[in-house]
Amino acid sequence: MKPVNLKKLAQELNLSIATVSRALNDRYDISQPTKDRVRALANKLNYEPNHHASSLRRNKSKTIGVVIPEVDNHFFSLAIKGIEEVARRNNYHVLIYLSHEDYQRELAVMRLLASGRVDGVLLSVASESQDFAHLDLLRERGIPVVLFDRVYAGKDMPKVTTDDYESGYRATQHLLEAGCRVIAHLTIAHTLSISQRRMQGYQAALQQFRVPYDEELVVCEAAGKPQSASLPQTLLTQRPDIDGIFAAVESLAMSSYEACHNLGLRIPKDVKIIGFSNLKTASLLAPPLTTITQPAYEIGKEAASVLFQAVVKNRLVSAAQSKELKSELIVRASTASTTLSSKEPVALALALGR
Amino acid sequence: MKPVNLKKLAQELNLSIATVSRALNDRYDISQPTKDRVRALANKLNYEPNHHASSLRRNKSKTIGVVIPEVDNHFFSLAIKGIEEVARRNNYHVLIYLSHEDYQRELAVMRLLASGRVDGVLLSVASESQDFAHLDLLRERGIPVVLFDRVYAGKDMPKVTTDDYESGYRATQHLLEAGCRVIAHLTIAHTLSISQRRMQGYQAALQQFRVPYDEELVVCEAAGKPQSASLPQTLLTQRPDIDGIFAAVESLAMSSYEACHNLGLRIPKDVKIIGFSNLKTASLLAPPLTTITQPAYEIGKEAASVLFQAVVKNRLVSAAQSKELKSELIVRASTASTTLSSKEPVALALALGR
DNA sequence: ATTAATTACGTAAACGTTTCCGGAGATTAA
DNA sequence: TTAATCTCCGGAAACGTTTACGTAATTAAT
Numbered sequence: 001m002k003p004v005n006l007k008k009l010a011q012e013l014n015l016s017i018a019t020v021s022r023a024l025n026d027r028y029d030i031s032q033p034t035k036d037r038v039r040a041l042a043n044k045l046n047y048e049p050n051h052h053a054s055s056l057r058r059n060k061s062k063t064i065g066v067v068i069p070e071v072d073n074h075f076f077s078l079a080i081k082g083i084e085e086v087a088r089r090n091n092y093h094v095l096i097y098l099s100h101e102d103y104q105r106e107l108a109v110m111r112l113l114a115s116g117r118v119d120g121v122l123l124s125v126a127s128e129s130q131d132f133a134h135l136d137l138l139r140e141r142g143i144p145v146v147l148f149d150r151v152y153a154g155k156d157m158p159k160v161t162t163d164d165y166e167s168g169y170r171a172t173q174h175l176l177e178a179g180c181r182v183i184a185h186l187t188i189a190h191t192l193s194i195s196q197r198r199m200q201g202y203q204a205a206l207q208q209f210r211v212p213y214d215e216e217l218v219v220c221e222a223a224g225k226p227q228s229a230s231l232p233q234t235l236l237t238q239r240p241d242i243d244g245i246f247a248a249v250e251s252l253a254m255s256s257y258e259a260c261h262n263l264g265l266r267i268p269k270d271v272k273i274i275g276f277s278n279l280k281t282a283s284l285l286a287p288p289l290t291t292i293t294q295p296a297y298e299i300g301k302e303a304a305s306v307l308f309q310a311v312v313k314n315r316l317v318s319a320a321q322s323k324e325l326k327s328e329l330i331v332r333a334s335t336a337s338t339t340l341s342s343k344e345p346v347a348l349a350l351a352l353g354r
Numbered sequence: 355m356k357p358v359n360l361k362k363l364a365q366e367l368n369l370s371i372a373t374v375s376r377a378l379n380d381r382y383d384i385s386q387p388t389k390d391r392v393r394a395l396a397n398k399l400n401y402e403p404n405h406h407a408s409s410l411r412r413n414k415s416k417t418i419g420v421v422i423p424e425v426d427n428h429f430f431s432l433a434i435k436g437i438e439e440v441a442r443r444n445n446y447h448v449l450i451y452l453s454h455e456d457y458q459r460e461l462a463v464m465r466l467l468a469s470g471r472v473d474g475v476l477l478s479v480a481s482e483s484q485d486f487a488h489l490d491l492l493r494e495r496g497i498p499v500v501l502f503d504r505v506y507a508g509k510d511m512p513k514v515t516t517d518d519y520e521s522g523y524r525a526t527q528h529l530l531e532a533g534c535r536v537i538a539h540l541t542i543a544h545t546l547s548i549s550q551r552r553m554q555g556y557q558a559a560l561q562q563f564r565v566p567y568d569e570e571l572v573v574c575e576a577a578g579k580p581q582s583a584s585l586p587q588t589l590l591t592q593r594p595d596i597d598g599i600f601a602a603v604e605s606l607a608m609s610s611y612e613a614c615h616n617l618g619l620r621i622p623k624d625v626k627i628i629g630f631s632n633l634k635t636a637s638l639l640a641p642p643l644t645t646i647t648q649p650a651y652e653i654g655k656e657a658a659s660v661l662f663q664a665v666v667k668n669r670l671v672s673a674a675q676s677k678e679l680k681s682e683l684i685v686r687a688s689t690a691s692t693t694l695s696s697k698e699p700v701a702l703a704l705a706l707g708r
Numbered sequence: 709a710t711t712a713a714t715t716a717c718g719t720a721a722a723c724g725t726t727t728c729c730g731g732a733g734a735t736t737a738a
Numbered sequence: 739t740t741a742a743t744c745t746c747c748g749g750a751a752a753c754g755t756t757t758a759c760g761t762a763a764t765t766a767a768t
Contacts, residue, residue, distance in 0.1 A: 003470070003495070005754060016718045021756060031716060046491060048469030052409040053754035056723050061406065070435070077431045081424070084452050096450045098438050115402030116357070137400065257638050279635060284611050286640030359724060370748045375726060385746060407724035410753050
């Protein structure tokens with residue numbers, strides 16, 4: 001109720017406010033005895049400096065903003081964990097904002113953040129976003145921005161991503177080697193460079209195996225979520241010849257599983273599925289899902305580290321600071337080659353047949 | 355680089371700083387033409403008020419703090435989603451802190467938050483926490499705190515929880531009705547009221563079915579994580595007579611699955627498993643997991659709503675504002691009664707047998 | 709002993725905003 | 739005409755902190 005601030009401490013100790021402040025900040029021109037006295041009382045009264053006053057004066061908020069499309073998703077929640085970890089180590093605070101894949105929300109948030117509320121921003125852009133002028137808004141104000149995973153290629157800013165082209169290539173290659181020849185590619189907004197690169201990997205692998213590229217097999221999830229759940233199902237009914245699915249995001253892999261259940265398709269016998277995913281339970285699924293797993297936690301840590309390099313130096317950073325981490329292909333039963341073993345598919349078929 | 359603040363706007367418009375401020379805040383004593391002029395320029399120059407100056411002056415930060423044990427967990431990430439939603443609607447910002455189940459971290463965070471950085475706090479306590487004096491710290495400063503899910507019963511503060519006793523009862527009852535007689539209960543820190551209530555429900559159901567309570571069957575996950583993964587496995591080897599597992603948290607349900615895999619135990623034939631969980635993929639597991647699912651998103655929304663009632667009224671709230679939401683029992687194959695069908699367990703056994 | 713350097717602290721301005729107080733000018737009432 | 743009211747705006751203080759500058763007292767240098 002009654003705040004304990006520098007004035008209070010100063011009165012109690014018969015010192016000036018300035019001296020108390022400098023003692024707490026461990027400045028050189030304060031004697032050790034005084035420092036001890038001040039700290040003792042500060043501790044006793046549970047003094048905590050007023051963050052807003054301090055931020056206002058220093059023009060430094062000790063806070064970063066994190067803007068992501070969603071949080072109920074293992075990739076982003078792990079990324080947050082990494083970000084929080086690095087922030088805490090630097091004595092920084094983390095503000096979180098969800099764009100819900102909505103460009104307008106993303107824009108509104110960026111506007112808010114342009115007023116000195118944060119010292120830096122980590123952004124993973126919404127799938128809807130096509131205009132990136134809001135990034136300049138922060139730039140003009142001298143607030144460094146680091147993009148991660150869902151990046152925008154056009155701007156000269158640091159980006160932390162994974163090897164999406166290679167991952168897309170390896171995923172498709174894996175399906176091809178398992179015998180698939182009609183491989184669907186389920187993806188999100190193709191305006192995202194991340195989607196484009198995965199797609200390019202997909203195409204390159206097809207070409208390598210002399211499998212013709214079929215536009216009909218590439219389906220893009222629209223921003224409006226409702227139909228996306230049934231997206232794999234409609235595709236699978238339209239094209240019963242599909243024998244492999246490469247899902248560029250976790251949710252599409254899951255709805256592919258559901259679609260196969262509903263349509264009575266057996267995984268991996270009828271359709272093999274591989275998907276980008278950070279699901280901890282991938283190995284417990286029926287059947288266990290082959291995944292491309294991004295190092296989400298490390299991405300978060302890396303992105304935050306790059307940002308802090310900029311924040312402490314108090315200057316903007318360029319694309320030169322960008323990093324690319326490697327994703328991991330984890331082979332499980334959902335892409336098991338049906339020619340290898342005959343026993344296993346039967347069991348799986350039975351398990352799924354109910 | 356060059357900030358656009360009230361002074362700048364005032365100079366440009368030949369007005370005083372006070373007038374510009376009042377115009378932007380839509381005060382009654384500013385003429386409409388002036389308001390229009392001010393707003394036009396503010397818009398043109400992308401003016402955003404300095405949050406720290408404003409917070410300092412108004413003694414209101416328009417920010418709440420959220421302190422949770424972890425984020426890579428569907429329950430908490432969904433809760434955050436709900437919290438962010440309500441916060442955004444009230445034009446509030448959300449600071450996030452992870453305690454990592456560590457009391458010291460939780461304490462440190464609460465200390466930081468006691469300095470007027472936030473207008474309110476949402477807390478789900480770490481499993482390690484036994485001392486709750488840090489809650490008083492905020493209370494003394496007049497900062498309202500709302501506990502959710504992992505609450506502490508001892509304090510007179512609002513709590514948003516689920517019907518943990520009933521859920522524990524129903525979960526155990528469900529296993530008993532499915533034929534289980536030796537039911538293990540895997541839980542976390544028993545200092546948490548949430549664990550105690552689930553446990554009480556467990557005991558009550560046992561009593562109702564005249565099954566003796568066996569202390570050995572109740573295992574509590576320690577704070578140090580490493581051994582918790584193998585916790586179900588050691589229990590299942592020590593007590594091969596176990597025919598049912600009730601996991602009070604998602605992670606323990608998952609490690610129970612893994613333990614059964616490793617030990618060659620068939621679910622649900624040898625062991626039936628039910629667990630608290632918000633896994634979206636519960637129905638895709640092998641076998642699909644019967645869950646007690648908490649309305650995590652709603653809990654987040656509700657907790658935030660209660661907090662905002664306190665924040666806008668600028669006063670502390672009491673336990674009277676507490677809410678209890680209902681969890682849902684979702685029956686799936688992991689607790690299927692083995693006497694019902696003979697075909698299904700065979701398939702599942704085969705599927706798991708590899 | 710006088711001056712210069714050093715130590716340890718106080719004074720006051722500044723950060724950008726909000727708000728109390730007041731005041732000039734216009735309008736109305738008497 | 740004078741007084742009262744109202745409308746619209748400016749001056750200045752305040753929020754709690756940091757920091758440039760100043761200064762008295764002590765120590766070192768000459």
